[in-house]
């Protein structure tokens with residue numbers, strides 16, 4: 001497995017360079033996993049990406065580097081200590097880095113000689129390919145799809161020039177992933193929504209959720225979807241609800257701050273029983289927090305957001321497969337139970353790219369609106385039913401009136417203050433929880449069944465936890481296992497209760513300061529975690545970090 | 555005709571809302587609308603109860619949030635006749651941002667504001683249109699804020715149909731309502747409405763003595779004239795169409811909506827999804 005870092009200032013074209021390089025590496029057969037670490041600014045500062053690639057599945061970033069591609073001096077200073085002994089630093093001849101590991105290339109001059117200073121990144125791409133013993137076979141195809149036609153030739157020349165100016169240092173390894181997809185978490189989520197039949201997406205820009213809106217917009221004419229940039233998040237969520245009421249699949253997305261503004265409407269979706277899919281791509285809070293960084297600190301907020309009580313579902317996305325398949329399921333559950341379904345992603349998952357098996361469309365199932373039984377006579381939108389799910393007609397599509405109310409209402413949807421109707425309606429809505437509980441997916445178990453230490457995690461720490469458990473069990477003793485929750489509210493407890501009684505230690509691993517999952521677990525099961533590994537500096541914990549912290553006696 | 559039924563209301567006897575409801579029913583019937591194709595949308599307030607009292611589809615949402623839901627429903631199904639009936643607090647206070655931006659969005663809906671210049675349901679606090687100096691239980695020294703001019707705002711922000719009406723002038727109100735509903739694009743009508751319980755300043759007699767029908771010679775296509783007309787206030791309050799202009803509406807401007815088939819009747823083509831998946835390989 002190899003691991004390289006590409007760093008520089010915002011505006012130096014790191015994104016493009018990384019996107020091209022990761023595609024080329026994946027095409028040549030590698031499994032590729034790339035994380036993006038950037039600052040909340042448009043120019044300057046320090047941004048970097050780490051591309052990890054190998055012949056096996058990779059689920060976490062790692063800090064030990066085989067190479068650094070430095071576009072400025074700062075990159076060298078900040079990351080040099082992460083370099084393995086045989087590692088290299090590739091940089092421009094003008095940088096001040098010195099030493100046996102440094103490979104200096106006059107990339108800037110070469111680019112200018114080729115006629116465009118901006119092809120510097122492509123020169124670096126060429127050099128990296130050569131260093132890792134790659135061929136130039138797929139370069140033309142990939143570049144055709146990545147750059148505008150008028151710049152294709154000069155970029156190809158730049159790649160060839162870079163390729164020829166260094167010697168190979170590492171051997172190419174034969175992987176089997178060239179036919180898999182390479183996709184970011186946010187795009188995977190967006191693809192899931194498209195596959196689920198999303199026709200209306202409304203949002204207000206906010207990092208790190210904006211890539212969902214951008215991707216959906218870029219495909220809106222092809223998929224026939226309306227993507228509307230709302231005037232604020234309150235508008236965004238009310239638009240999604242209005243569209244959903246009128247019969248189209250609708251979604252709204254934001255980060256924690258925007259989600260705060262949507263809270264009242266979440267309860268409206270609950271009482272009016274209008275399906276709603278709402279995404280929170282988490283970043284560190286409170287308030288504006290760290291806009292472009294990662295955290296898992298909105299769990300307790302979203303499971304209880306909004307006044308009053310109503311059934312809701314919260315799904316934490318664990319990886320780039322979940323992001324697709326669980327998004328489809330979110331639409332299904334929202335429609336089936338006529339509830340709000342919240343999906344929790346975060347910057348780490350949203351902006352990272354991973355290699356996944358091409359998504360399978362043959363098993364997609366999304367419920368249709370519950371039909372009205374015409375033989376029952378009068379159509380009652382909020383008919384009291386056994387499972388709590390009432391027939392949901394769409395306005396303008398039948399000879400019935402369809403109502404939606406944020407006030408408490410009777411079966412016909414008329415405002416009421418009757419104590420009896422209030423109880424009946426609360427009970428009816430709460431009955432939907434039963435159906436929801438039948439649909440719950442238990443957390444995924446990793447490691448060995450006979451483990452004595454159980455790690456608990458949720459959402460995007462799945463990958464790092466998976467790598468950690470593998471590492472911890474390498475000694476063959478099989479002492480470690482983990483449960484990583486995807487469905488997290490209502491909390492599925494069966495597997496957890498079974499395992500908890502068998503293990504000695506339970507350690508929650510979370511990307512927040514207070515251990516929100518541990519709290520939820522204790523509230524719902526009485527199970528107490530022995531200790532917690534908590535990280536809240538805006539940087540995702542890696543598999544290796546988890547191993548180290550456990551070895552140190554977390 | 556009676557294609558639309560109205561139901562018993564919870565309004566105060568003598569409230570201007572009764573006549574607005576009657577006129578709405580009349581306007582819809584005279585336009586030959588089917589109740590099943592009409593969607594009434596509101597926020598929260600006394601005015602916002604209007605959808606509860608007429609036989610049509612209804613979406614009674616959150617305080618201030620009627621417009622975003624209404625435009626999205628229209629985007630989802632362009633065959634619906636979408637009418638927002640709600641209050642001045644709802645439209646200009648809590649929902650002020652949506653008012654401003656939905657003028658710009660120009661989705662083909664109608665927005666009737668029952669402007670009683672007060673918060674009725676919450677028992678008489680100042681609304682954005684309450685007059686300066688108006689004393690309430692909260693504005694104990696008199697309302698210190700400059701009243702919001704919704705007509706001026708709508709004209710200047712680019713609304714294609716802007717009108718003012720008075721709940722006590724039925725014939726005129728019905729005709730304005732019909733024009734607004736028939737207008738293609740966002741149509742806005744500020745309807746002066748006495749609140750007999752909580753507004754003792756802007757009473758029926760107050761409005762009755764001040765409103766006048768805009769002169770026949772007035773040209774509502776002239777924006778500069780409209781801005782002037784919008785600023786007329788005080789002793790003489792003009793009612794009628796203040797500005798009218800036909801511009802491409804939201805559906806006409808959005809390529810994918812401009813197909814004649816409502817969004818709600820379409821399904822995502824899995825072939826397209828398959829193609830997108832291949833783009834990531």
Ligand SMILES: Cc1ncc(C[n+]2csc(CCOP(=O)(O)OP(=O)(O)O)c2C)c(N)n1
Nearest residue numbers: 598599600601617641642643644673674675
């Ligand atoms: C978020 C929120 N804030 C406040 C309220 C309380 N509230 C309900 S209606 C209303 C004002 C109503 O005034 P207006 O819109 O002018 O309607 P009217 O009753 O005068 O017809 C307020 C403040 C609420 N329901 N929701």
Ligand SMILES: [Mg+2]
Nearest residue numbers: 641642672674
């Ligand atoms: Mg009012």
